[in-house]
Amino acid sequence: MHAGMLGAAVAPVTADFSQDTWWLWVIKAVVIIVFLLTSVLFAIWFERKVVARMQVRPGPNVHGPFGLLQSLADAMKLLFKEDMTVSAADKIVYLVAPMIAVFCSLLTFAVIPLGPAVNLFGHHTPLQLTDFPVAVLYILACASVGVYGIVLGGWASNSTYPLLGGVRSTAQVISYELAMGLSLVTVFLMAGSMSTSQIVSSQTKLWWFIPLLPAFVIYVISMVGETNRLPFDLPEAEGELVGGYTTEYSSMKFAWFFLAEYINMLNVSAVATTLFLGGWRAPFGISLINDGMFNTGWWPVLWFLVKLWAVMFFFVWVRGSVLRFRYDQFMNLGWKLLIPAALVWLVAVAAFKGLRDFSDLDLRTWLFVLAGVLVLAIVVSLFFPEKKAPEPTKAAAPREFDPFAAGYPVPPLPGQVLPPSPRKGRVTAAASVPAGAPDPSETTPEVHGG
Amino acid sequence: MSPLAAHLPAHLPALLPTALPAAVDTAGRASTGEAVLFWVLAPIMVIAALGLLFARKAVHAALSLIVVMISLAFMYVTQGAVFLGVVQVVVYTGAIMMLFLFVLMLVGVDSADSLVETIRGQRWIGVIAALGLLVVLGGVLLAATYPVPTGLGEANADSNPVGVAHLIFSDHVFAMEVVGALLVTAALGALVMSHRRRLTPKRGQRELADLRVAGGHHLAPLPAPGVYARHNAMDVPALDPYGNPIDSSVPRVLRVRGQEADANEYAARIDRVLAGGAARDVTPDPELATTPGGSAPPDGAAGAGTDGPTTTGEEAR
Numbered sequence: 001m002h003a004g005m006l007g008a009a010v011a012p013v014t015a016d017f018s019q020d021t022w023w024l025w026v027i028k029a030v031v032i033i034v035f036l037l038t039s040v041l042f043a044i045w046f047e048r049k050v051v052a053r054m055q056v057r058p059g060p061n062v063h064g065p066f067g068l069l070q071s072l073a074d075a076m077k078l079l080f081k082e083d084m085t086v087s088a089a090d091k092i093v094y095l096v097a098p099m100i101a102v103f104c105s106l107l108t109f110a111v112i113p114l115g116p117a118v119n120l121f122g123h124h125t126p127l128q129l130t131d132f133p134v135a136v137l138y139i140l141a142c143a144s145v146g147v148y149g150i151v152l153g154g155w156a157s158n159s160t161y162p163l164l165g166g167v168r169s170t171a172q173v174i175s176y177e178l179a180m181g182l183s184l185v186t187v188f189l190m191a192g193s194m195s196t197s198q199i200v201s202s203q204t205k206l207w208w209f210i211p212l213l214p215a216f217v218i219y220v221i222s223m224v225g226e227t228n229r230l231p232f233d234l235p236e237a238e239g240e241l242v243g244g245y246t247t248e249y250s251s252m253k254f255a256w257f258f259l260a261e262y263i264n265m266l267n268v269s270a271v272a273t274t275l276f277l278g279g280w281r282a283p284f285g286i287s288l289i290n291d292g293m294f295n296t297g298w299w300p301v302l303w304f305l306v307k308l309w310a311v312m313f314f315f316v317w318v319r320g321s322v323l324r325f326r327y328d329q330f331m332n333l334g335w336k337l338l339i340p341a342a343l344v345w346l347v348a349v350a351a352f353k354g355l356r357d358f359s360d361l362d363l364r365t366w367l368f369v370l371a372g373v374l375v376l377a378i379v380v381s382l383f384f385p386e387k388k389a390p391e392p393t394k395a396a397a398p399r400e401f402d403p404f405a406a407g408y409p410v411p412p413l414p415g416q417v418l419p420p421s422p423r424k425g426r427v428t429a430a431a432s433v434p435a436g437a438p439d440p441s442e443t444t445p446e447v448h449g450g
Numbered sequence: 451m452s453p454l455a456a457h458l459p460a461h462l463p464a465l466l467p468t469a470l471p472a473a474v475d476t477a478g479r480a481s482t483g484e485a486v487l488f489w490v491l492a493p494i495m496v497i498a499a500l501g502l503l504f505a506r507k508a509v510h511a512a513l514s515l516i517v518v519m520i521s522l523a524f525m526y527v528t529q530g531a532v533f534l535g536v537v538q539v540v541v542y543t544g545a546i547m548m549l550f551l552f553v554l555m556l557v558g559v560d561s562a563d564s565l566v567e568t569i570r571g572q573r574w575i576g577v578i579a580a581l582g583l584l585v586v587l588g589g590v591l592l593a594a595t596y597p598v599p600t601g602l603g604e605a606n607a608d609s610n611p612v613g614v615a616h617l618i619f620s621d622h623v624f625a626m627e628v629v630g631a632l633l634v635t636a637a638l639g640a641l642v643m644s645h646r647r648r649l650t651p652k653r654g655q656r657e658l659a660d661l662r663v664a665g666g667h668h669l670a671p672l673p674a675p676g677v678y679a680r681h682n683a684m685d686v687p688a689l690d691p692y693g694n695p696i697d698s699s700v701p702r703v704l705r706v707r708g709q710e711a712d713a714n715e716y717a718a719r720i721d722r723v724l725a726g727g728a729a730r731d732v733t734p735d736p737e738l739a740t741t742p743g744g745s746a747p748p749d750g751a752a753g754a755g756t757d758g759p760t761t762t763g764e765e766a767r
Contacts, residue, residue, distance in 0.1 A: 093513070133609040137536040141523075144544025148516070151548070155509060155555045163555065170552040174545060181540075194611065408663070 015113065015126035015197035024120065028129045032109045040262040044071040046309075047316045054320040075255065083251040086157055093156035098249065098256035101149025105263035107142040111135040112270045113197050115280045115300035127280075127301065128197060135196045136184060139271055140177065143226060147173040149260060150228070150235060154245035165244025168327065169228070169235035175334035176225035176232075182342035183218040186349040187275045200279030209276035214345045216276045218338055220314070223268040225334065228261060229315055231322040232330060239324070269311035273304060277311075280304040484528050495521045508554045512547060519543045530602045533611040673699040687713040693720070 045060065045068055052059025060067030085094065115127035132138070147169060154166020188194050190212065191202035199208075209216040225232040236244030246257050273279060280300030281287060287295055294303075325333070356366060401416040403409065412418050494517065501514035519542050526535030606613050618626055653661075662669060673696050676682035687710065688699035695713025697705065704710055 090507075090509075093509070132532055133611050134533050134536045137533075137540055141536050141539035141544060144540060144548070145520070147544075147548070148551075151551055151555070152509075152513070155551075167552065167555055170548050170555070174548055174552070177544065405664070407666070410663070 015128055015131045015195075016117065016124075017126065017130065019123045020125050021123065024123060024125055025129065027120075029110075032129060033106060036106060036109060036263050036266060037259075039266055040259055041071040041075065042068075043262050043265065043312060044074065046312065047319070050313065050316045051320045054317070078251060078255040078258075081251040083253065086159065086248045088158045089248065090156040090158065093152050094248075095253070097149045097153035097156055098253045098260070099149070100152065101146055101260035102256045102263070104142050104146030104149065105260045105267060108139050108267040109270065111138060111196050112274055113200050113279055114304050115298065116296060118297060126197065131195050131197045134194045136188070136194045136199070136271070136275065139267070140181060140184075143264070143267070144173065144177060146260065146264065149257070150245050153249065153257065154235070157245070157248035159248050161241040161243070162245045162247045165235040165237075165241050165247070168241075169245065171331070172225060172228070172232070172234060172334075175331060175339075176222040179218055179334060179338035179342050180222040180226060182339065182346055183215040183222065184275065185346055186212050186215040189346075189349055189353050196274050196279075199275055200281065203278045203281060207276065207278035207281075212276070212349070214341065215349075216272075218342050218345070219272060219276065221338060222334075223272060224315070224318060225330075227264045227268055227315075229265065230319040231324050233324060234327055234330060237324060265312065265315055266308070269308050269315070270304075272311050273307040277307045278303075487524065487528050491521045491524055509551065512550055512554055516543055516547055519547070530606055530610065531614075533614050668698070675699045675701070683711070685709055685711045686716055687711070689713065689717055689720075693717045 048070070049059040049067070060070035063069040063073050085091065110129040111131055113126065113128040113131070117124050117126045150169045151166045154162040154164075154169065157163070187199060187208050190208060191199040193199060193202070202208075224230075228235050234244075235241075236246055238244075241247070246254055249257060280303055282292075282294040282299065282303050286303075293299070352366070355361075356363065361369075401412055401419065403412070403418065498514040498517035498521070502511050502518065505511040505514060520539060523535040523538045523543075526532075526538060608616075651657075673688045675684050675688055676686050676699075684701060685704050686700075687695040687697060690696050695717065697710075700710050
């Protein structure tokens with residue numbers, strides 16, 4: 001049904017699925033799900049271990065070699081916990097919400113190309129479940145439906161903190177999906193397609209993160225917001241909302257949310273890899289070895305996984321080093337910085353692409369023109385008078401300053417002058433009385449002030 | 451006639467060949483898979499649409515609408531309109547319904563919709579407007595002439611999104627620009643209507659902190675209840691370094707209700723333990739010496755009776 005359904009609509013997709021049979025689809029689908037579930041177990045261990053190294057402690061190291069079985073033990077613990085349902089909850093929605101989150105997170109990898117075509121049981125088939133002309137939009141669609149799991153889970157719990165988490169999550173997804181979508185549009189423009197396999201094959205010469213660096217930066221920021229990870233984990237901020245939308249969930253239902261969050265991390269990492277980091281293509285030096293040998297067969301799976309886990313490492317790194325944003329700062333970043341920047345960048349790329357496609361000038365000329373404009377702008381900017389820094393509000397007459405305002409000892413703020421210490425005179429007087437005493441001017445003020 | 455077409459309402463037969471050009475392949479037949487999908491999705495959609503009408507809670511109605519939208523997207527994809535199907539989910543389900551939910555959720559899980567009309571006669575105005583819309587739509591449907599369908603293969607020759615783009619940005623470019631201008635106007639209008647000029651200076655984190663200092667409020671977090679390492683119950687006040695109870699460490703609600711424990715008793719216990727005696731007063735009943743609260747440490751229990759405080763015994767908590 002699948003091939004018949006899309007066969008007519010799909011022409012320009014690089015991957016060739018014509019030899020696929022139904023059992024190949026089943027095998028690929030099962031492999032993808034097994035890959036995702038085991039990757040989640042590994043990702044939890046990976047995150048805890050890497051964060052631990054960053055915080056100079058060993059991390060999980062008891063269960064299994066290097067503590068590798070720790071996440072398995074955690075999963076078992078969650079499974080055997082009592083499965084509670086809040087009595088005031090909206091029962092059906094409460095039950096369905098975690099399922100929505102997990103199911104939607106499992107869908108994305110269907111269109112991620114893990115490698116080029118290989119021979120599988122006598123069939124020549126790409127290492128990808130399916131692909132179609134709007135595959136990346138499909139990924140966005142799955143992500144946006146997946147957020148309903150969080151939102152509905154927060155609402156159905158019928159409790160304050162989960163509701164706040166759910167409301168935050170809606171606002172977050174609306175604002176950050178815009179920036180994310182806009183940053184992806186520039187990739188579509190340059191690659192000339194929204195199919196993942198085509199985008200990968202358009203990066204043969206140059207990976208898109210180099211020419212489209214601003215879009216890549218915007219995507220990376222918004223992907224962290226999209227997956228509710230630190231510093232953007234406001235829907236589940238444990239310091240503010242107990243557990244956010246997961247507060248009233250326990251046992252397997254909680255585990256499903258947990259699973260969905262980690263699969264979503266893998267998803268956005270895979271999208272970043274596919275769209276910006278060359279997909280399964282070997283890194284520059286390696287791709288030249290032996291006439292591109294490492295870009296064929298099963299090798300590309302290795303490159304894909306390396307890039308995927310590099311992005312995952314970045315996730316953990318950010319978590320280990322950045323503090324959670326305040327909610328208004330987070331919204332300001334999304335609406336006042338990321339979306340305008342993405343729009344400006346989109347217009348710039350569209351203008352560049354349009355001029356290149358619809359005029360006879362070649363790329364070199366355009367780059368020279370751009371460089372000329374840039375140099376001109378810099379030269380012109382030199383003639384502008386430098387903007388004067390605002391006068392430091394150092395009041396000429398020092399403001400009245402009470403060092404014991406309201407009973408607290410208060411240090412002087414910038415611009416305020418400490419009144420002369422009453423002890424200073426005493427010290428000098430005392431020093432001058434005994435002969436042979438050290439000169440008071442030699443004693444440091446710290447000694448006397450202490 | 452395709453099986454899909456055969457199941458459509460009876461009053462549309464004249465429109466069928468033209469209204470469903472994408473549902474049929476070049477030979478004019480829908481595939482079996484498509485028919486199966488239709489028969490699975492159609493009942494779901496109808497039930498969900500009815501749920502939208504009859505749901506008591508607003509969020510349930512919104513959920514029904516989401517089910518209809520996603521099923522509709524599946525149908526679009528089946529009929530070859532891949533772009534439309536996916537964009538339907540991204541834009542309508544992912545953004546617009548999410549915005550609806552954002553508002554609805556603030557209403558709360560237990561609230562049902564109020565059915566009281568706030569504008570007089572709005573029901574009748576609504577009925578008249580609906581009738582007018584029906585007349586206009588029916589007129590357009592009947593008056594329109596449909597070109598012969600070119601078939602899915604030709605329509606999607608350069609892939610579906612490219613075909614849609616060609617149509618939108620050539621034949622329908624004016625309509626698209628007008629709709630765009632309309633939407634921008636609406637957004638600007640909403641901005642203007644909801645804009646208020648700020649009359650007072652904005653209070654940032656800095657200003658608020660200054661105010662708190664100037665107001666003489668308690669700046670640090672309040673002390674936690676409980677005596678360090680002995681009692682962490684919410685009703686036991688903390689002790690300051692001199693052994694005096696700190697009232698503000700007990701939650702305000704407990705204090706108002708008069709459920710605060712007697713701090714002096716706890717302070718006295720500490721003094722007794724420090725003096726080498728039992729934490730608890732020795733009572734004639736030996737069972738009470740080993741209280742279920744377990745507040746007496748082993749060494750304290752061993753020294754029970756040697757100290758023999760004279761204060762009145764406290765019942766085991």
